[in-house]
Each structure stands twice: as C-alpha cells, then as structure tokens.
C-alpha cells in the first residue's frame with residue numbers, strides 16, 4: 001500500500017496539474033469537463049492523506065537529506081488545495097489584490113521543482129504489479145469516490161447558498177457586468193499599462209510583403225458591436241458591451257493564409273486561425289465610452305468565448321501569415 005500510495009499521488013498530481021491548465025485554456029464546455037476531473041483528483045489526493053501521513057512520519061524520523069524540502073513541498077500542496085477549495089466554495093475568493101485562484105495556481109507552480117526533486121530523491125521502483133488488476137481497481141474506486149465527494153460538495157455549496165453556487169462553469173465569479181467602470185484591470189502576467197498618444201499611434205496590418213496602416217480616427221468611424229464575456233484566469237468574469245470594428249473588415253478580401261497574429265505594444269501576442277477573423281472585434285469602446293488605458297486604449301482585441309489572456313490589449317500590429325494557428329505556446333510566457 002505504501003508504494004501504491006506514492007504512485008497514486010504521483011499520477012493524481014499530474015492529472016490535477018494537466019486538467020487545471022486545460023480548464024484555463026478554454027472558456028467553453030471543455031473547461032467544466034476538465035474541472036470535474038481536476039476537482040476529483042484534488043479530493044483523491046486528500047483522501048490518501050492517512051496513508052501518506054504514515055509514510056511521511058517514517059521518512060521524517062529517518063531524517064534523510066532534504067527531508068525539510070519535503071515539508072516545504074507539503075506546505076505548498078496544502079496551500080494550493082486549500083486556496084482551490086476556498087475559491088470554489090466562495091468562502092474566501094481573495095485577500096486585497098490577490099485572488100484565491102492566483103494563490104492556488106501560484107502554489108502549484110512553486111511546487112513543481114519540489115515534486116521533481118521529491119520523486120527523484122525518494123525514488124521508488126515501478127514494477128509490473130503496479131499495473132495489476134487490483135491496483136487499477138483501487139485507483140478507479142479512489143477516483144470514483146473522489147468524484148462523488150466533488151458532486152456532494154457542489155450540492156452542499158448550493159444548499160448552503162455559499163457564494164460558490166454563483167460561479168460560472170469555468171469556476172469564475174461575476175464582477176460588474178454591464179457596468180464598464182467596474183471591469184477590473186488585469187493582465188496575464190507582467191504587462192504594465194503603456195501611455196499611448198492616439199495621434200501618432202497606428203494599427204499596422206501586414207499581409208506578406210504588403211502593409212496597411214489605420215489611424216485611431218479611421219477605426220473610430222466603425223461601430224460594430226458585440227456583447228461578450230471576459231473570463232479571466234484570475235477567477236472572475238464580466239459581460240460587457242464592446243464596440244469597434246470586426247477584424248475581418250480590416251483585412252484585404254479573401255485570404256489563403258492560415259493564421260493571424262495580434263501583437264500588443266508591450267510585445268505580448270496571440271495567434272488565431274484566419275477563419276476566426278469575423279468573430280474577433282478590434283475594440284475602441286467599452287460600454288459606449290472610449291477604452292481607458294488599463295483596458296487597452298486605444299484598441300484591444302475582444303475574443304468572445306476565449307479566456308481573457310487571448311484578449312490582447314494595446315494592439316499595434318496584426319500579421320497574416322502561413323504559420324498554423326497552434327504555432328505558439330498554449331500560455332504566453334510574458
């Protein structure tokens with residue numbers, strides 16, 4: 001059972017980590033599907049605590065080199081799971097400017113070097129018997145049980161009318177919908193708000209060797225509108241009325257290229273399939289007013305049904321080329 005417990009923890013940590021990122025990638029149905037597996041793997045890790053506590057107690061007594069690093073690792077796993085549950089139940093969704101979701105993901109990321117070290121330093125041999133019928137059955141019932149705990153938790157959150165019952169299928173909480181002034185200002189990671197002079201700013205659209213530039217005034221002449229929900233990986237969502245111009249209207253006629261890249265003044269960029277151009281809005285306005293600097297002035301991308309980190313702010317360049325739309329990191333590194 002000891003080896004099995006450690007192996008199961010290894011698999012569950014990997015499963016929780018992967019399904020968390022899959023949920024972050026989507027703002028549509030796959031996000032929920034992934035989060036159900038995600039939550040179940042988190043609860044399965046908790047369920048293994050009694051067995052792991054025996055293993056850990058023995059390890060600590062043996063004082064093997066680096067035993068303290070295992071404790072730091074334990075602290076990070078506990079912090080991540082606790083923040084995840086606080087977020088999902090809504091009991092505490094943040095302290096000051098830091099959201100529980102940020103602590104949740106931050107602690108999980110910080111745990112990565114420790115888990116790598118832990119499984120190398122406390123290596124256990126994998127044997128054929130680990131894939132025996134009995135082991136697999138045990139794994140199956142653990143996950144199924146954890147899934148039931150997740151289901152019971154969802155019911156309890158609703159019966160107790162905890163704030164968690166109001167969250168969206170992505171797990172995000174509503175903030176200031178249709179009140180433009182209440183839309184929080186956030187960025188994926190490091191982008192600072194740049195000061196841009198609209199008189200000298202240009203939107204450059206590049207197709208192969210040809211290039212066209214649009215002034216802010218020219219873009220203001222359009223009044224395409226969309227009501228879209230910005231679903232932030234930080235844990236909130238907000239539905240707003242956006243205005244501007246459909247990106248497809250800025251492109252020259254029919255294009256045979258595969259994708260388009262939207263780049264910010266900050267260097268941040270995202271790539272989309274060319275067939276998405278008709279669904280992407282180059283927004284100049286939010287709630288009937290010009291954008292403010294924090295929300296991307298002079299223009300930002302509005303990408304309905306995609307997570308907030310696709311909504312590039314302070315757009316300066318759109319490049320159409322032959323690269324496939326998946327030719328990018330799934331999550332930006334800046």
Ligand code: HEM
Nearest residue numbers: 006007009010055056058059060067070071074077119122
């Ligand atoms: C939730 C994840 C985990 C936590 C919180 C955790 C925590 C700990 C702690 C606190 C110890 C005792 C201190 C030490 O010996 O370093 C320990 C020992 C150990 N862990 Fe983990 N661990 C986790 C996952 C794993 C995984 C995935 C494996 C292997 C694949 C593993 C294998 C071991 C082994 C073999 C020991 C040594 C036991 C001994 O020397 O008697 N652990 N763990």
Ligand code: HEM
Nearest residue numbers: 013016017020021024035039042043084085088105108171
């Ligand atoms: C080993 C690491 C992780 C563990 C053990 C873990 C575990 C958990 C647990 C137990 C919950 C509460 C689920 C519920 O009660 O509904 C949760 C929620 C959540 N986690 Fe993780 N998590 C980990 C890493 C991540 C990562 C890396 C991400 C994203 C990149 C992520 C994204 C989420 C999201 C979006 C929720 C909210 C789900 C909701 O409210 O419905 N998690 N996680």
